[in-house]
Amino acid sequence: MPAIHRAVWYHPKFTTDPLLRLFLIPQNEKEPLRQVELVSDSTVKKEICKLLGCDLSDNVVLHSEDQIAYVRVFISSSTLHNYNYHVLKAKGKPDGVGIGRMHTSYEAFMDDFALSRRPLNRRASTLLHYPNAHGPILVMKTTFIKAKDSGRLARSEDILCWEKITEAELKGEAFKKLREEWIAVMGSGDLPHVLEIWPM
Numbered sequence: 001m002p003a004i005h006r007a008v009w010y011h012p013k014f015t016t017d018p019l020l021r022l023f024l025i026p027q028n029e030k031e032p033l034r035q036v037e038l039v040s041d042s043t044v045k046k047e048i049c050k051l052l053g054c055d056l057s058d059n060v061v062l063h064s065e066d067q068i069a070y071v072r073v074f075i076s077s078s079t080l081h082n083y084n085y086h087v088l089k090a091k092g093k094p095d096g097v098g099i100g101r102m103h104t105s106y107e108a109f110m111d112d113f114a115l116s117r118r119p120l121n122r123r124a125s126t127l128l129h130y131p132n133a134h135g136p137i138l139v140m141k142t143t144f145i146k147a148k149d150s151g152r153l154a155r156s157e158d159i160l161c162w163e164k165i166t167e168a169e170l171k172g173e174a175f176k177k178l179r180e181e182w183i184a185v186m187g188s189g190d191l192p193h194v195l196e197i198w199p200m
Helices: 003-009 044-052 065-077 082-090 122-128 167-171 173-186
Strands: 019-025 034-039 057-064 102-111 137-145 159-163
Touching: 019 044, 019 122, 019 159, 034 044, 044 057, 044 102, 044 137, 057 065, 057 173, 065 102, 065 173, 122 137, 122 167, 167 173
Parallel strands: none
Antiparallel strands: 019 034, 019 137, 057 102, 102 137, 137 159
């Protein structure tokens, strides 16, 4: 399905019950990887915690095209005098991917106390190129469109769709390169959430 058709078909406002699409990587390697679909309403936090077997969940950014682009613009502009930088901003030079452009982010949800309470999830660590994956992991891939007032962090209203993720995609060279790019630009530490998804 072409990207634009997929974006329209899965757009949260296209259906009565917008679905949040997640990819579950269980702690137990004998359990199969599986797709999960949740309605993005006021119960979604509770449902995510139920899937993870915890009372409180956390999420980390694995890659964000917009944040990568924003940082690159910021870094390239940081050598300029403040006056010149503000002139560029005044002329409408956008941060991030640019106004009206589509961009994608990957995030991983986990037990907020996973590091201290859960064993290492070797399968998730390998698939996500994320050494600190402990306990069951839920992976989310979101496609956005950059609005004029989006700012650096994407908003719920910028979401076009939540896309399905497959094991083949996570094992692929393209995702590996995205993770390498993220770590090279942002470092290996966890960063704040890329968006707030509840409720729409």
